Amino acid sequence: GAGVSQSPRYKVAKRGQDVALRCDPISGHVSLFWYQQALGQGPEFLTYFQNEAQLDKSGLPSDRFFAERPEGSVSTLKIQRTQQEDSAVYLCASSSAWEQYFGPGTRLTVT
Amino acid sequence: GENVEQHPSTLSVQEGDSAVIKCTYSDSASNYFPWYKQELGKGPQLIIDIRSNVGEKKDQRIAVTLNKTAKHFSLHITETQPEDSAVYFCAAPRDTGTASKLTFGTGTRLQVTL
Numbered sequence: 283g284a285g286v287s288q289s290p291r292y293k294v295a296k297r298g299q300d301v302a303l304r305c306d307p308i309s310g311h312v313s314l315f316w317y318q319q320a321l322g323q324g325p326e327f328l329t330y331f332q333n334e335a336q337l338d339k340s341g342l343p344s345d346r347f348f349a350e351r352p353e354g355s356v357s358t359l360k361i362q363r364t365q366q367e368d369s370a371v372y373l374c375a376s377s378s379a380w381e382q383y384f385g386p387g388t389r390l391t392v393t
Numbered sequence: 394g395e396n397v398e399q400h401p402s403t404l405s406v407q408e409g410d411s412a413v414i415k416c417t418y419s420d421s422a423s424n425y426f427p428w429y430k431q432e433l434g435k436g437p438q439l440i441i442d443i444r445s446n447v448g449e450k451k452d453q454r455i456a457v458t459l460n461k462t463a464k465h466f467s468l469h470i471t472e473t474q475p476e477d478s479a480v481y482f483c484a485a486p487r488d489t490g491t492a493s494k495l496t497f498g499t500g501t502r503l504q505v506t507l
Binding site for chain 1: 425427429434435436437438439442444482484487494495496497498499500
């Protein structure tokens with residue numbers, strides 16, 4: 283079946299621009315996670331949704347990061363006024379129980 | 394919160410040999426331990442996981458063992474093949490229960506040589 287999809291796969295932004303990253307979870311998965319992966323590192327937790335409710339946003343690095351999942355399905359991670367340190371791969375994962383299934387990620391490069 | 398340490402950071406084995414990657418965790422309440430394989434340009438792929446009520450789980454050439462007393466778990470790959478070459482991550486939940494955010498290890502780059 284269809285897995286988790288993310289778009290765009292690659293995004294280049296100039297410093298100061300706003301970006302929006304989209305995640306389409308596996309159909310029926312209640313839980314959705316966003317992670318940030320720096321080069322050569324493991325994924326780091328950003329935020330978590332259960333249906334449309336954002337239950338944990340403790341990993342968001344600053345108030346420039348905002349995530350939403352208004353209808354409990356597709357989610358968008360928005361980064362305002364991008365900085366060079368925001369350059370990373372942003373991964374989305376969905377889950378119906380214990381297992382988390384990841385999408386291919388969006389590679390964000392801020393120049 | 395949970396702290397996960399993983400080693401080695403790189404591992405090179407000859408095709409057909411076994412590979413072992415080890416992780417330790419800090420929170421004794423952690424109860425779910427997945428392993429992910431990540432190939433270049435792709436997202437992490439769940440390859441095997443284990444819950445705290447068992448000590449070992451096997452799926453074809455891949456096995457995971459868990460020692461709750463020592464708070465460590467290991468990934469074992471037997472009869473390695475070139476397509477096993479990738480970065481492997483262990484993880485543990487920061488909270489108990491399902492749908493918990495994961496803390497990942499720093500990764501092991503496995504290279505299987507012919």
